Amino acid sequence: MKHILMAAGALAFSLTPLYAQNFDDPQEFAKQRDQLQAEPMGPEGQPWLQYIGGDMVDTAALGLEAPATVCFSNAGVNNPWRVVGYTNMVEELKNHASIADFIHVDAEGSDDKQIADIDDLLAGGDCDVMIVSPNTTAALTPAVERACEAMPVIVFDRGVNTDCPVSFIHPVGGYGFGIQGAEFITSKLDEGANVLMLRILPGVDVLETRYSAGRRILEEAGMNIVGAEFTDGDNAKTKSIVEDYLMRGSIDAVWMDAGATAVAAIEAFEDSGYDIPVFVGEDQQDFLRKWQDEGLTAIAPTYPTYQWRTAVIAAARVIEGEPLPGPEWVLPQPAIVQENLDDYVNPAMPPLHYAMCGCEEMADYPQAWGGN
Amino acid sequence: MSIAEDTPRRKAGFRFERWAPLILLGGALAIYVVVALVTGQAQYLTFDNLIAILGRSIALGITAIGQTFVILVASIDLSVASLISATAVLASVVMDGSPAMILPAILAAIALGGLVGLTNGLVVSGLKVNPLIATLGMSLIIQGCLSAFVSNFAGEVPAAFQMFAYGELGPFPVALLFLGLLAVMAWAVLRFTKFGSDIYAVGGNEEAARFAGIKTGRVVILSHVICSICASIAGLYLASRLRSGAPWIGSDGVYDLESIAVVVIGGTVLAGGRGGVWGTMAGMLIFSLIDSVFNIAGVDSFAKQVLRGIIIVAAVAFYAIRSKRIVA
Amino acid sequence: MSDSATAPKRRLPQINPVWVLLTVLVVAIIFMNPRFIEPTGYMNFLKRAAPLAILAAGQVYVITSGGFDLSVGSLITLVVVGSSMLTNNDPTATYWVIPLMLAMGLGVGAVNGLVVCFLRVPSLIATLGMMITLNGLAFLWSGGAPRGYLPDTFRFFGRELIRDVPLVRFIPVSVIVLVVVVGLLAWLMHRTNLGRQVHAIGDNPVAARLAGVAVNRVRITAFMLSGLSAAIAGILLGGFAGVSTDVGSGYELQAITAAVLGGAQLLGGRGSVPAALGGALALTAIFTLLNFLGLPQPVRQVVQGLILIAAVAFAMHRRRQTGT
């Protein structure tokens, strides 16, 4: 046992300096900060069709004919965000006659399986266009490259390390998310206020960038960060952690890198008999409702699920030979604030529904999303 | 005298257990063909597709070959998933894109596997800790050490090393040939070496093995070392396939429980002493076929899980229901 | 010995090492955080430990009978998700949803038991299959994300406090549930025919069968109690923390760990409900302590792994020393 620990320790020390990956990139930070302010192009009120930055790619040359088959290699539907997104996607398909067939394969959160899935689709499916939502960036790059050789590829959510896809669709990004929440806290509190940062998991790129951006802004504003804890996205653990912090001292604000456990964190304050401080959550219905019911001082940055619609729209445009924003299609990433909170709260929707879905006008809303 | 002693064993001309994995595999294949035909997707019945199916679960197959060894000696290894992550990360960090470091990285990964296997074996055979607990504890320790220092994809494997996962020799992927070779080697070890014979003896009746002069502790330890080294190789394969290693790839693939399920579906009994590596390969193929059937039939991923759980139990019941032994 | 009827000798009560471990850990926690001795401190601790303790108390039945139950974690998830689907924001639904969930726990346990007894699938595989199946069912039922809130009536058990209690100021409802459930399970295990027979079938199923024990009935009952305890744990967890999709993951291994820390013998024959409670409290105390020490998650995993191996190695060592 001792040997193992020593070996692991030695290994670790050799690793740490090399592989503290850079999730704190000032350039990217500044870029996303600008993009949050930028006026998006495209139809107003339909953010899933809007884009920031004006580059377009022509797809007529790809020579596809409608109707065509679209294949979708999905990293997974293993969390509510992806469930809402996938529902958006399925509903959006109904708007596109040019997509005759839609084949969905689900990798259940495994890189290895997703690579195999893409190979399967290439070997046997009659795919004309492929949409990929990669499980992780680096691992899926070779598979996506192979897919690119065979057909046009649309990538969304996480990217890949290649520019071969027709377009990579994503909202502004993790820095933007972190910035919105942290700036809200600094605008509400004075220097030296106690801020607790709650994080889901280490190592996930989109979450790490949220954290680094949030931390940078809080530190620059002179906030006292009392702790940064991982919750594993587990409500019970979140509640326990917050309770433990409350036993040790007061908290003026809670910043979270994802909103899944926001309500549990709020309940920790309630159950321990404390006032609810300034809160950064996300656009999940349970948080929005709590916010509205309790009159919180809060903000809900979003990582909009409407990008799943956009992926289908992009595929349809490829088939129809229409131009689309690319090679990057940057979608706007609005935050829900006090002023527009009422627009997003909908008691008919399930607690884990992501309100920034851009789906309210779709045909089967709200039933398809589990609402009444 | 015990019940067994006084009851003459009935002679069985047809040994069901030997053929059961093939029957199951045949069944899975038939279902695959039928589903492909019924859904009008005959394009899935080509040679290329067969190869793609065979190549679906290489990492699982490599791990399961190792798991076969420990299960045959009536042990079990739950630490393979975290070991896969650890070796994948170790290899990709040591290589760090440099082709010159491929060999040292492979050696380092295998050494780590050997060390973990040795420790597992010592704890199981020396301290007499139940193997389930010993390897579960080991799994937590490895995962903890790993994620203490690495939290994302770390390092990068050079293009040359990606040959392992992506290279092709004629129509066959290199990794598939490697898996075949590994299976043949494992079969040869079990069939032709004294060590292989000892494994069956220790798993079948430890006391009898000890009386025959077999150093049972050594056999258990060596089996664990083989199992862990196989897991390291699976880790190397995944590093090659994913271009890098991350601390979650083993647990995301559920290689611990799935490798056990594959071995058991292949007819190796958890109590040890019976089974073999070809059954395990059949089990792996059954898993791959089921996955492919789900994909071509477009089964919803949640329903897929439900079915998978039922299939595992049903497959094991297929063997076990005939035994009269009380199990717990 | 012929005089044993007149002067029945009792064995000297051997102290189960888990209580020593727990005491050391609690002292360490108090040292780190003196406020732990206030009601808020230890009551929060007990509240947090309650679901695991109940789960471990149920798991002990299966372990003592010679098996494993890996399905409890996903059963917890299914209970939470299912409750949220069924209550559908209706506070009055609680009164039938909770009994239904308890029945579901019993039902899942019964299926586990039937598969083990009649299909003769080893429980490790049978409950692994059940674990995968139930996880899938939870997703399938909810379509991936639960559709309803859990009403306050449902969350009462896991979340509410009974205030103005003399001496301790307040008692969380979940602590009362803990005491009642573990008390009942301990009584069943150590004071009834069921408990003695669970021990017997785990010790030697052939002998038990030839002695007339209804091995299958007892085994299925053990699995049902484990399922029931998982349902109760699920109701507490759902109440404590609200709806989420992976509430129960990892609990199966924690429950086994807690039972083993309490000295339950894997593959059957020995097990104690109070000691499993001790194991669960010790495990929770370890986590709490590591939290106070500011140690990150990875270190916790390593410590958990080391303690698990050390506990069993120590037990085996003791068993060999006493020559049994």
Place this chain on the structure above:
Amino acid sequence: MTDPVIEMQGITKSFPGVRALSGVSFGVRPGEVQALVGENGAGKSTLIKILSGVYQADAGEVRMNGEAVHFVHPVESLRAGIAVIYQEFSLLPERTVAQNLFLGREPRTRFGLIDSAKMRADTREVLALFAAAGRIDPDRTVGELDVATQQVVEIAKAVSTGARVVVMDEPTAALNEAECEELFATVDTLRARGVAIIYITHRMREITRLADRVTVLKDGEVAARFDEVPAPDAIVRAMVGRDIADFYAPPATPEEIGDPVLTVRGAGNAMLHQIDLDVRAGEIVGLAGIQGAGRVALAMALFGETPFEHGQVTLNGERVSFQTPRSAILGGIGLLPGDRKSEGLVLMQSVRDNGMLTSRAFAPLWSSDRRNAFTDRARMDALLDHMEIRAASYDQDIRALSGGNQQKAIVARWLSMRPKLLIFIEPTRGIDVNSKAGIYHLMRDLAREGAGILMISSDLPEVIGAADRVLVMQEGRIAAEFPHGATEQDIMHAATGETGVAA
């Protein structure tokens, strides 16, 4: 006369609570068959286990070819040339005959791989010593062979080690007459080759046929040593060494025997054929036969574990058809299994728990473990006291008790149920001589209280001495019946089918 290859002198060995051997001296010369006889529990097995290094003697020494040896592991004795064929087979059922024969010492090729061809050839060569050779394919898995053939493989395994000393522990227990003759021929072959053979048996006929010398053990001491094979009576007297009438309880008087408790007519299943059987209240019926004759199968059929498929069973005047042990127990049958450790005891539980097991099994699951419809703690303790069970406390784990006390606890289990028919399988196996008498008297007491008793035993003197009537089984049938006082010869003849002695 050649020098002894093995000489054991002054061997003493104690186990907790039991002195198994005291000052035993024993030797065997090359090319002779030395019969080692004694009752169960006389110390034969312990002596052999010391010779082979399973146990270490407390005092005394073992010499091999004149040099003191000290084996601490069976492997060492095996290497030194001592092969022991234990009663419990040590064969691996999933492996082939050849693999079993060469387990742990497989021949290898130049490359270090197992030389299967040589192993197969060597196996054939070894098997050629046996008449059964033609029937045994080296590539068959052992599990597919019948018990007799497995026995041959077990012996062949010992022979194949090239041992100079071979110990056979009741090798004919599972063999029929023809197979016995084959075995005797094999023993002759070995003797002719200069192998020293220690032959443990109960059967006088085998001693007369095979032995050159005889050593009799009794109560852990050498009771007699014969350099020439004496008349069987002399051996028996030395073995028992006491008044047999006192050792066994007196047989039942005609008045004590009542109406039939159990009547079986024309019953059978896959292993049993045309069973007709009566057991009366107050009567002890002995069931003799060689291993595999179906005695245990009959017990298990009556007990519902492997039920009869046809025929009639009447218990206390009522037609019954038990399909499970539970229903049989409810009907009034109790059974003491032959292998206490694997079939009788729940070892990690207390003495009292073992005693109360059955009564608890028939009480409601949720009711108290202290009291049920059949017994309660105080009555169970009284019962255990009555049987004079020696234990530090009834809360003690039962595994710490001696075999005799363990057996009594199992008897107590049944007494609380007041069964009408009690089946004892090998009731005194592994129990020391003094406790044996206790068990016999206990059985007689139970019979006097009105129970019918069916006793299955491989110990012929025990069957003859303890039973009021002896039934002999052969190949799944009841082949003969003898009244109290039959001779061993009569019974053996019937059991091995030499002559169809009808009662």
